[in-house]
Amino acid sequence: MKSWIYCNALGCFVIDENKKIINSLPFSEEAAVQDPVLPEAGKTLDAQMHLQKKYPSAELIVPSDEGVPLVVLAAFNDKKFLEKLRVIALKRTKQKIAQSVRRDALIVQAINEVDELDTVMNMLVKRLREWYGLHNPEFEHAIDDHQRFVQTIMDDDRTSLLKKIKVDERYAMGAPFAKEDIEALMRCAKKIASLYELRADLISYVENVMEKECPNVLEMCGTSIGAKLLSIAGGLERLSRMPASTIQLLGAEKALFRHLRNRSYLPPKYGVIIQHPLVAKVKKNDKGKAARALADKIAIAAKVDFFKGKKIAPDLKKQLVDRFGEYS
Amino acid sequence: MSVSPNKFQGVYEVQLGKKRFFATKNLVPGRRVYGEDLVRERDCEYRVWDATRSKIAAALVKGISQIGIYPESKVLYLGASSGTTVSHVSDLVGKDGFVFAVDFAPRSTRDLVFLAQERLNIAPILADANHPGQYLPLLCEVDAVVQDIAQRDQVSIFLKNCRVFLKQGGFGILSVKARSIDVTRKPNLIFKEVRAQLEKNITIVDYRTLDPLEKDHCIFVCKKK
Numbered sequence: 001m002k003s004w005i006y007c008n009a010l011g012c013f014v015i016d017e018n019k020k021i022i023n024s025l026p027f028s029e030e031a032a033v034q035d036p037v038l039p040e041a042g043k044t045l046d047a048q049m050h051l052q053k054k055y056p057s058a059e060l061i062v063p064s065d066e067g068v069p070l071v072v073l074a075a076f077n078d079k080k081f082l083e084k085l086r087v088i089a090l091k092r093t094k095q096k097i098a099q100s101v102r103r104d105a106l107i108v109q110a111i112n113e114v115d116e117l118d119t120v121m122n123m124l125v126k127r128l129r130e131w132y133g134l135h136n137p138e139f140e141h142a143i144d145d146h147q148r149f150v151q152t153i154m155d156d157d158r159t160s161l162l163k164k165i166k167v168d169e170r171y172a173m174g175a176p177f178a179k180e181d182i183e184a185l186m187r188c189a190k191k192i193a194s195l196y197e198l199r200a201d202l203i204s205y206v207e208n209v210m211e212k213e214c215p216n217v218l219e220m221c222g223t224s225i226g227a228k229l230l231s232i233a234g235g236l237e238r239l240s241r242m243p244a245s246t247i248q249l250l251g252a253e254k255a256l257f258r259h260l261r262n263r264s265y266l267p268p269k270y271g272v273i274i275q276h277p278l279v280a281k282v283k284k285n286d287k288g289k290a291a292r293a294l295a296d297k298i299a300i301a302a303k304v305d306f307f308k309g310k311k312i313a314p315d316l317k318k319q320l321v322d323r324f325g326e327y328s
Numbered sequence: 329m330s331v332s333p334n335k336f337q338g339v340y341e342v343q344l345g346k347k348r349f350f351a352t353k354n355l356v357p358g359r360r361v362y363g364e365d366l367v368r369e370r371d372c373e374y375r376v377w378d379a380t381r382s383k384i385a386a387a388l389v390k391g392i393s394q395i396g397i398y399p400e401s402k403v404l405y406l407g408a409s410s411g412t413t414v415s416h417v418s419d420l421v422g423k424d425g426f427v428f429a430v431d432f433a434p435r436s437t438r439d440l441v442f443l444a445q446e447r448l449n450i451a452p453i454l455a456d457a458n459h460p461g462q463y464l465p466l467l468c469e470v471d472a473v474v475q476d477i478a479q480r481d482q483v484s485i486f487l488k489n490c491r492v493f494l495k496q497g498g499f500g501i502l503s504v505k506a507r508s509i510d511v512t513r514k515p516n517l518i519f520k521e522v523r524a525q526l527e528k529n530i531t532i533v534d535y536r537t538l539d540p541l542e543k544d545h546c547i548f549v550c551k552k553k
């Protein structure tokens with residue numbers, strides 16, 4: 001009768017054509033958990049040799065993508081094996097999940113948190129403006145920048161702010177606020193201002209991590225765009241595998257799929273790199289070209305960073321400057 | 329409200345007012361997995377199987393004639409994600425069945441691990457379905473292979489796994505997302521090609537498109553020769 005020697009996560013087994021296990025050398029659970037494919041190669045070898053000596057006619061088979069004879073796998077259909085396999089699978093999978101976390105994942109999470117902060121702060125400031133507008137609508141109307149708005153209303157009172165924008169307080173539309181009314185509003189303003197600080201802290205944290213993990217991408221893109229590209233790509237490894245044409249369109253997925261499904265929509269020319277100073281600077285007709293060239297360099301930078309190569313960004317940057325002129 | 333067994337063993341139908349839902353008997357009574365409704369009747373608790381969240385449930389709604397999974401089946405599920413459908417398959421096969429749940433995304437697999445800790449018939453495996461050798465040492469022969477991975481080469485991955493793990497006469501359930509194969513071409517053409525590719529290797533038992541529950545998706549139920 002034909003028989004096989006087969007090692008899986010549970011141990012090494014001699015199995016015959018009737019799916020029967022005729023001999024076995026089980027692994028300890030510790031050993032079974034260790035290696036992603038098979039426990040310690042050395043131990044496996046020992047066990048295999050031992051069994052091969054006892055069953056010289058048994059065929060030795062190793063797990064591969066081609067599989068093994070189904071009768072061999074069928075030997076493990078028993079509940080007692082399944083219970084053990086489950087325990088090992090759980091442990092291995094937990095370990096692998098822990099090991100899957102790379103430092104670029106931190107960049108991605110932090111920059112996404114910045115995005116969330118932007119959304120939340122935007123909502124909060126809009127509401128604060130409405131509220132403050134009851135008291136001092138002229139000033140609220142005069143200042144567009146959210147962050148500056150929050151800061152200035154904390155620094156000065158209505159009278160001096162109106163003076164700044166040269167409005168006669170006697171004919172202003174705002175209602176007087178009592179001390180407690182002002183205080184409630186200012187408590188909110190203060191918290192919102194601290195969110196701006198938090199945002200700045202997060203950005204500099206992202207920059208620090210990028211400085212170590214992907215200095216070339218950082219220098220080519222800047223913190224915010226670089227981190228966003230990493231986030232959309234799903235990490236440095238994936239970014240490094242992307243062709244420039246894909247990088248150029250990262251962030252424009254919606255428009256791209258719309259175009260692919262229905263050709264009457266124009267294809268997008270650029271994704272988040274549209275915000276890059278180089279693309280922003282050039283004339284409208286050159287934007288596509290600049291985006292293409294920039295994406296080319298980012299693709300190279302990402303590859304070099306992923307393989308922990310040396311700093312090449314200054315060279316890449318120079319090539320862009322030579323072609324399109326200085327950009328900040 | 330009333331609960332009655334469906335023609336497929338392990339699948340139930342819940343009548344709630346005018347509406348009818350599919351459901352499975354909850355293996356861990358009292359616990360929800362993805363916010364689905366729980367219904368009690370007599371001593372049993374059932375989990376409503378949301379046809380907009382799970383392609384097998386969608387196929388049931390579309391009247392598929394065979395699902396190939398039975399109580400006590402051992403199932404290899406590829407593309408387990410966080411375990412929405414896996415949880416129903418786990419209910420269906422019951423405590424004497426087993427589900428090997430494979431996904432290669434660490435984030436979803438994290439949730440899958442929590443699910444498997446509550447359900448003694450699930451083994452969560454973080455691996456690439458394109459490389460069955462990676463998880464072969466953790467598996468036995470299976471009665472059914474279910475695949476839902478939305479990848480360009482999903483058909484060849486499916487066939488490879490059926491070849492390696494599926495017993496003779498066992499069932500393969502393949503869910504195909506046309507857009508992941510080619511966004512530019514008509515789904516029907518893609519499904520036709522998939523059918524041709526499958527037929528060379530395996531017998532197709534039934535087929536359903538899942539519109540409107542899942543746009544541009546279809547499910548093939550196959551049987552290994």
Ligand SMILES: C[S@@+](CC[C@H](N)C(=O)[O-])C[C@H]1O[C@@H](n2cnc3c(N)ncnc32)[C@H](O)[C@@H]1O
Nearest residue numbers: 407408409412413431432433456457458476477
């Ligand atoms: C559409 S989701 C599956 C949803 C799930 N079947 C359900 O109904 O609950 C597709 C999953 O397949 C996984 N996937 C894609 N390609 C894979 C591969 N080659 N190997 C393993 N998993 C893969 C993805 O990580 C994703 O979680």
